[in-house]
Amino acid sequence: MAELKSLSGDAYLALSHGYAAAAGLAYGAVRGPEAARGYGAPGPGGDLPAVPAPRAPAAAAESSGEQSGDEDDAFEQRRRRRGPGAAADVRRRPREQRSLRLSINARERRRMHDLNDALDGLRAVIPYAHSPSVRKLSKIATLLLAKNYILMQAQALDEMRRLVAYLNQSQGLAAPVAAAPLTPFGQAAVYPFSASATLGPCPDKCAAFSGSPSALCKHCNEKP
DNA sequence: TAGGCCATCTGGTCCT
DNA sequence: AGGACCAGATGGCCTA
Numbered sequence: 001m002a003e004l005k006s007l008s009g010d011a012y013l014a015l016s017h018g019y020a021a022a023a024g025l026a027y028g029a030v031r032g033p034e035a036a037r038g039y040g041a042p043g044p045g046g047d048l049p050a051v052p053a054p055r056a057p058a059a060a061a062e063s064s065g066e067q068s069g070d071e072d073d074a075f076e077q078r079r080r081r082r083g084p085g086a087a088a089d090v091r092r093r094p095r096e097q098r099s100l101r102l103s104i105n106a107r108e109r110r111r112m113h114d115l116n117d118a119l120d121g122l123r124a125v126i127p128y129a130h131s132p133s134v135r136k137l138s139k140i141a142t143l144l145l146a147k148n149y150i151l152m153q154a155q156a157l158d159e160m161r162r163l164v165a166y167l168n169q170s171q172g173l174a175a176p177v178a179a180a181p182l183t184p185f186g187q188a189a190v191y192p193f194s195a196s197a198t199l200g201p202c203p204d205k206c207a208a209f210s211g212s213p214s215a216l217c218k219h220c221n222e223k224p
Numbered sequence: 225t226a227g228g229c230c231a232t233c234t235g236g237t238c239c240t
Numbered sequence: 241a242g243g244a245c246c247a248g249a250t251g252g253c254c255t256a
Contacts, residue, residue: 105233107243112231138229 122146 123142126149128134137145 101234104235104243108234108245109232111244116231140229 119139119142123137124130126137126142126145128137128145
């Protein structure tokens with residue numbers, strides 16, 4: 001996982017296509033999207049199912065917050081399992097509080113589902129291999145790859161602008177772009193893109209992926 | 225079997 | 241008061 005944090009923009013695409021296999025990150029190939037989601041039986045930490053069933057379909061998840069028949073038994077099981085840490089659970093809750101807790105749980109589940117939907121949307125726009133044979137990106141991998149993808153796009157945009165400015169100058173034309181180069185997100189100082197040529201070999205991971213040092217890698221930018 | 229990743233529950237905190 | 245957000249705890253599933 002650490003390699004993702006310093007992954008250069010140049011290396012992004014190469015790594016993203018083989019990421020799952022190379023990094024050994026889980027999910028996707030075997031479980032499939034729905035199985036990976038696993039929005040099913042409630043977790044053992046909370047509303048315990050009587051039987052440790054495998055993750056159930058989403059429909060069952062919604063009902064998990066509405067258990068009523070065995071909820072007191074389940075509550076007792078939780079209380080015993082949690083041991084001394086659950087001082088507040090020593091006394092049995094009134095049904096009203098229990099109902100409130102269940103609604104809070106359901107709300108939290110919905111919130112996490114929304115978060116996962118957003119992550120799925122992010123995965124969909126990250127150019128990595130979207131095939132059944134490639135594992136689904138983990139949450140952390142999705143975020144790190146997205147970050148590096150943004151950096152890579154910013155670098156490409158900046159280099160394109162430099163090229164346009166160079167061409168304009170070489171043709172004796174006015175070069176408004178060169179006069180006031182736009183900086184993506186106003187962070188030009190953070191992305192010294194043109195510095196790559198002067199950099200030495202990266203002492204860390206990025207060179208292993210890109211084959212060349214990158215200005216986006218903090219290790220490449222470190223002073224010797 | 226250990227480790228990674230995940231869903232879920234839960235209690236606390238902050239905001240409206 | 242109710243909802244959103246967060247972090248800790250817990251246990252299941254999967255892979256190496």
